[in-house]
Amino acid sequence: MPEHQSDPIHSSNQDATPWMVQLSLVLLMLGAGLVLLPLVIVIITSFSAIGVTPGRPATGWTLQNYQEAWSKGRFLVAFANSALVAIAVTGFQILTSALAGYALARLQFRGRKAILLIVLATLVIPFQMLVIPIFLVLKWGHLINTYAALILPTAVNGFSIFLMTQYFQTIPVELEEAAAIDGANRLQILWQIMLPLARPALVTLFLFTFIGEWNDLFKPLVFTTRPELRTVQLALAEFQEQFTNSWSLMMAAVVISTIPVVLLFLLGQRQFIRGIATTGIKN
Template identity: 75%
Template structure:
């Protein structure tokens, strides 16, 4: 009787190395988060450099929420992040569609200018932006937190790249049915570009939620405090109370983690679909 060949289930060396590197990277990223969470559960008197607390308490979160006055900060951050994200989606969709489909003189030069804005740090522009906001009486208002980032070169480039992946025949069919450019954009292009829109939403919302620079420079009123500004003030007050401080960090981090987990599938599709296209 001939011997039956046994399948070799061993992973190739290259694949094994990739798995090991990915696991190592995952541990390096997740380990600090685990330490922060465990520290937030330790009693205030038990944080003497220990990672694993002997006793667990959830009172740190309640105390941090009350002392940090995070309710108003959460409302401000949510409002600013959603409005900035909405503005960026609108401006990026209009500009991205124009750069992807409309034929006009200087289109490539305009695209290069948009890309050039990606390498200019926001901090360099803070003085002229502040002067413009002061001229418009927008300092210490929600406008100072929203308008400076209402448009973004990254969002324009991202949607422009995704629009290039949509077949032109779909637009031509809609045009034959009598649709104009705005109707084609709103009824054809945007529904087909959901992964890119979710990607832009996640990038913008997380960036605005974690932004400390704008509220620190453009506002001084306590009623305009955002989460990151409240967290910075909280850190100054409770520098030595690590359990309370880590609880405040977890409170400030949970919303962006939840938002990312909800949209992660569309996020991966959007990143995979937006390649470099001329």
């Protein structure tokens, strides 16, 4: 066979590759369209005149829906409560997950793998199964109807510990050894070397935790009854009960409650993707 004779099989694969790429692109665009379609309907309905049902052409565009939804839903206090709870829980989880994750990733002690297995086992236990003992503990501590009831039950999370453990294992040990030779202790190594290098994982953890707490309805519904402790999701649920027949107002309220987490994700999406991509399974 001559040296420059082309391989028919290889040539056919090269010819088919652009078609496969185009087909994949079309399928991805269709999938994105299906995912974004409900969001588009929600946004269009929120700007429509009152009385328009979702899916029908808008007869007029107005911002009055957002003004009425904000005032009638009393979202200002709810936003403040949700922000306070989400930031507090996120801070606690970052602190506890960084310390526990570093210990499980780097320190060699008896029972380390057993502790990691216990942490992983907590991921398969739904929070709803623990609500009764958690409620009794909070009641015993006189914490019902307080901010502590919304913060403490999720201040530590098994997934967060596992995420930080896996990311710390991807960082070369030689960096810590060099710092130890220079006289740095464990806490200095963690604070000055490991945490800056783990910024993608920390951003990922921050987004996961903050968005999860912002969208949480279960804890405020079970552990609080005081109106001044209402969170965004509880206020949104009460708003929907009051304005069941006003689709425009309800969609405007949904958009209002969603804007903070959407903006937060857009700001940290690059670090989020990097943190997910570089966090693998390590032994």
